[in-house]
Amino acid sequence: MDNQSTPGAGPIIAIVGMGGIGKTWLALQWAHENAGRFPDGQLYVNLRGFDPSGAPMEPVEAIRGFLDALRLPPGSIPLDAEGQAALYRDTVADRRMLVVLDNARNSVQVAALLPDSPGCTVVVTSRNQLTGLLTKHDAGSLTLDVLDAPEARELLAKRLGPDRAETERAARRAGPGCARWP
Secondary structure: OOOOOOOOOOOOEEEEOOOOOOOHHHHHHHHHHHHHOOOOOOOEEEOOOOOOOOOOOHHHHHHHHHHOOOOHHHHOOOOOHHHHHHHHHHOOOOOEEEEEEEOOOOHHHHHHOOOOOOOOOEEEOOOOOHHHHHOOOOOOEOOOOOOHHHHHHHHHHHHHHHHHHHHHHHHHHHOOOOOOOO
């Protein structure tokens, strides 16, 4: 993936879809499977973009959390938000890291958290399309949707094994009050 609109930036991918579809699971599973590609570490933040219990996280709060996660001495962290953002970008500039920005509300919330480093890959999850991220930062997009019945059966068979998936299917058809499995 080429980020022509953001010189020096590494790849950015937005995983979008409705709540509960599996965006976070997919991002974290991919992060786990690809940890070796990021020898300098991974950063994760839940931006609470759609959290029913409170307001979305401000980018300045996320950056401060990243600085703490990077184990910078507290005395070296500037007090102002702009200084902290600059320190964050400087700290990750020469590193190969993964930054996972989970549950983003919009592109504005995410833009301030982009490391602008060719060695950093950013994965963003959101219920919204994040058009600004796609257009201004040349991010790629992966949209998740509900599986149709054959896809669901195939996934279940891969996850449980074909014998158990068929046993579960038969039990669902026979059981009273159970949802019908196609």
